[in-house]
Amino acid sequence: MSDWTNLSFANVATTSPAAHNASLAWSDALARGGAAEFDGEAEKNGMLPLRQATSRLLSCGVEDVCVGSSATELLCSIAWAVWPEEGSNVVSTRSSFPSTVYPWSRVAEASGAEIRLAEHDSNLYTNPKNILELIDESTSVVTLSHIEFSNGQRYDIEKFAKAAHSVGAILVIDATQSMGMFPIDATSCGADVIVSSGYKWLRGTYGAAVGYISPSIRSNLKPGLVGFRSHADIWDLRADRMDLPEDASKFEYTTIHFGAALGLAAAVEEICEIGIEEVWKHDLILAEAVVNGANHLGLGVVSPMSAEERSAIVSLRLPDGISSEVVAKRLQEEYSILVTSRSGFLRVSPHIDNSIEQVNSLISALEEILN
Incomplete structure (x- = not known):
């Protein structure tokens, strides 16, 4: 693997x-x-x-x-x-x-x-x-x-x-x-x-x-x-x-x-x-970690954050002049981390196979790339 x-x-x-x-x-x-x-x-x-x-x-x-x-x-x-x-x-x-x-x-x-x-x-x-x-x-x-x-x-x-x-x-x-x-x-x-x-x-x-x-x-x-x-x-x-x-x-x-x-x-x-309820609980924890990491980096979170509308998809608005396609490509090629560029946003979508440690690795990689 x-x-x-x-x-x-x-x-x-x-x-x-x-x-x-x-x-x-x-x-x-x-x-x-x-x-x-x-x-x-x-x-x-x-x-x-x-x-x-x-x-x-x-x-x-x-x-x-x-x-x-x-x-x-x-x-x-x-x-x-x-x-x-x-x-x-x-x-x-x-x-x-x-x-x-x-x-x-x-x-x-x-x-x-x-x-x-x-x-x-x-x-x-x-x-x-x-x-x-x-x-x-x-x-x-x-x-x-x-x-x-x-x-x-x-x-x-x-x-x-x-x-x-x-x-x-x-x-x-x-x-x-x-x-x-x-x-x-x-x-x-x-x-x-x-x-x-x-x-x-x-x-x-x-x-x-x-x-x-x-x-x-x-x-x-x-x-x-x-x-x-x-x-x-x-x-x-x-x-x-x-x-x-x-x-x-x-x-x-x-x-x-x-x-x-x-x-x-x-x-x-x-x-x-x-248990789908346990899956949802796990995925929300990871999504929240993505949001917290994005806030630490000063990135905009465009995904709804209310309990009634949020999901495990977290889309990030990168600083002006920085391409989400380029960042997604660098994350894959240099860090072996897969995220997606969609509609000009950097879309992160963790699931039950993922861990907090992996989300933290993403945030660290983003910090290196953006700096």
């Missing part, structure tokens, strides 16, 4: 060893025996371990969870399934990660719906009131990144669920920057859809993602993406009919990298064993 210090889980996780081993075991079996070691029954049930682990993490039923190859893929299928009609509007934020909005923009081009994006300030902070003011009787969808990728701002899912439902709209949450870091109770938070990639805070690898589809909307949705797995009995291979499953697995339509899915299941189970 390398000696990298990864303080950038909002970018790419250092894969959980359990996830890595599970993925390798699947790949080795496939290379060794093909279908002899991964037969039709194994393929049929290949996504079930991840669905089970995710249902445990989100406190929901296995029937509410589906698996895809990416959060974007799941969002695209959901957006086409929802199909916001002409005359309706979709509300989001201008600071959202593009994949949170793009699927809805593409569908809106075809349907005639309007896209409304709340503005942000110079810290990329979006006042929640500005989002709520865009919601009206014509709103069909509110779609938000639970935690904004640029500055770590966290939204109150319950508040936006109530606002969306009050006008008959649905709430779609991209939890790629929160699932695995912050506790989410899918059944009580009110969100209709929650999706997350697996290679960030969940500590999996590329090629697997998860989605929650609320029973309240599931029966009315027909996935935008379909394939042979879309039929309830995937090995009843006839092209003259397609009977969708009744549960969230209707959004599972094709083969994926099953090793990535099995690995992600192992990583999610690790988080469940630790």
